[in-house]
Amino acid sequence: MFSEALMQLLGANKLVWLNLANAIEVAGYAIIIGLVISIPLGLFLGFESFPGRRFILALVHIWLFVPAIGLGIFLYYHVWHSFLDPIGFIIWTAVLLVPLFTALIADSLIDRNPQADEDLYGLGATRWQMYFEIVRERRATVYGALAVGIARVFTEIGAFFLVLGFIYHQGFPSKPVFELPTASAHLAVAIGLFLIGGIIYIGIHLLQFRKGQLS
Amino acid sequence: MNNLLEITDIHHQVHNQFSIDIDQLFFQDGPVYALIGDSGAGKSTLLRILALLQPVREGTITVFGEKAQAQKHPVKLRRRLGYLSQDPYLFAGSVFENIALGLELRSQKADEIEARVNNLLHEFEFSAFAQTRIQEISKGQQKLVAFLRTLAPYPEILLLDEPAAHLDGLQYNRFLDYAKMLNNERGVTIILTTKSKDLIQRLVNISISIRYGKIVRIRTGEHQVQSGNGSGLRAS
Numbered sequence: 001m002f003s004e005a006l007m008q009l010l011g012a013n014k015l016v017w018l019n020l021a022n023a024i025e026v027a028g029y030a031i032i033i034g035l036v037i038s039i040p041l042g043l044f045l046g047f048e049s050f051p052g053r054r055f056i057l058a059l060v061h062i063w064l065f066v067p068a069i070g071l072g073i074f075l076y077y078h079v080w081h082s083f084l085d086p087i088g089f090i091i092w093t094a095v096l097l098v099p100l101f102t103a104l105i106a107d108s109l110i111d112r113n114p115q116a117d118e119d120l121y122g123l124g125a126t127r128w129q130m131y132f133e134i135v136r137e138r139r140a141t142v143y144g145a146l147a148v149g150i151a152r153v154f155t156e157i158g159a160f161f162l163v164l165g166f167i168y169h170q171g172f173p174s175k176p177v178f179e180l181p182t183a184s185a186h187l188a189v190a191i192g193l194f195l196i197g198g199i200i201y202i203g204i205h206l207l208q209f210r211k212g213q214l215s
Numbered sequence: 216m217n218n219l220l221e222i223t224d225i226h227h228q229v230h231n232q233f234s235i236d237i238d239q240l241f242f243q244d245g246p247v248y249a250l251i252g253d254s255g256a257g258k259s260t261l262l263r264i265l266a267l268l269q270p271v272r273e274g275t276i277t278v279f280g281e282k283a284q285a286q287k288h289p290v291k292l293r294r295r296l297g298y299l300s301q302d303p304y305l306f307a308g309s310v311f312e313n314i315a316l317g318l319e320l321r322s323q324k325a326d327e328i329e330a331r332v333n334n335l336l337h338e339f340e341f342s343a344f345a346q347t348r349i350q351e352i353s354k355g356q357q358k359l360v361a362f363l364r365t366l367a368p369y370p371e372i373l374l375l376d377e378p379a380a381h382l383d384g385l386q387y388n389r390f391l392d393y394a395k396m397l398n399n400e401r402g403v404t405i406i407l408t409t410k411s412k413d414l415i416q417r418l419v420n421i422s423i424s425i426r427y428g429k430i431v432r433i434r435t436g437e438h439q440v441q442s443g444n445g446s447g448l449r450a451s
Contacts (some may be wrong), residue, residue: 118268127288
């Protein structure tokens with residue numbers, strides 16, 4: 001089945017490529033929504049000290065360990081039957097992404113050298129200038145975190161294709177995905193998404209190496 | 216002489232070990248001051264309080280006649296001061312970029328920044344290192360870069376935490392000469408912390424001895440000043 005799926009992916013199977021394109025669209029919207037929400041949240045948790053910060057960070061980290069597909073199946077059956085529709089799926093993916101991006105951004109800032117903050121203030125930086133300079137200084141770590149997050153989106157959606165057999169406009173299948181006649185097509189889409197995730201991750205890291213940010 | 220910096224009724228707890236307790240201490244336009252004392256005496260904490268980087272719950276800090284506590288983020292006042300930390304953080308990038316940072320934060324024009332940074336590099340005979348990445352220079356050179364970064368925005372008061380640490384003989388002499396020139400010719404008031412007797416003898420006019428957050432003695436040159444009067448300094 002794997003070789004058949006690869007052939008479908010490399011060949012011009014319209015169903016596979018249509019689903020792949022739609023999955024990329026879903027991932028794109030989810031990433032944009034996720035970033036819009038999680039960048040300010042991550043910066044806030046990364047920079048500001050306030051009572052309850054550690055608790056919120058712990059909650060965010062716990063959310064990272066929630067099995068996305070298991071929770072997805074639970075939601076589908078018990079809460080929201082249409083969450084595998086394109087809009088629902090975008091929202092679901094964004095909900096999964098927000099804590100991931102938030103945790104990764106916050107973590108990449110929390111372990112910075114506090115002397116950098118003080119020296120920036122000592123040089124006359126405003127609070128926003130301090131944020132900007134620290135993010136710029138930590139950009140390799142922040143970009144790395146974003147690379148992990150974006151790659152994770154594609155692999156999660158790939159996993160949905162593989163486990164749930166989610167097909168755009170066809171919804172949730174009644175049988176296990178590998179018993180479906182379109183099983184190899186599902187696998188082809190999943191492989192495609194895993195590859196995209198991997199390429200994005202490696203690509204961002206290679207770019208950073210070229211710019212000397214990780215040297 | 217004018218009071219440039221003044222702290223009144225300061226009480227600040229330091230790591231549950233001791234507290235900085237000062238009834239009144241003021242720094243006037245002109246002299247080079249040194250905060251001296253053993254390690255952990257509270258010198259650096261006091262310097263950070265004076266640099267408006269360490270908030271205090273009790274007491275008043277007045278800088279250039281303005282009460283700093285009245286402002287949540289006293290950026291305008293901080294921009295008139297120049298603070299060099301004991302172990303300064305230098306940012307990834309070149310020597311030039313690091314020295315230019317304070318000027319960029321003040322949105323200075325690119326040609327003005329270039330002229331100022333190049334001038335400082337020239338004065339310290341460090342121009343050859345302008346484009347060198349910061350991690351490729353020695354610890355002493357990094358300290359010198361941090362000093363130049365502090366000087367670049369033309370501060371009216373310099374607050375230097377152990378400025379001579381890590382400097383080699385040549386760098387130390389250049390630092391001394393430049394600090395004297397800034398103080399004598401350009402009227403920049405300097406407040407520094409140090410354990411170096413040589414630095415105190417060659418640069419400092421007034422020494423303030425600190426022990427566990429309390430001012431125990433103030434000396435002007437060779438002459439000890441009684442606590443509570445003289446030389447514009449009063450301390451508990």
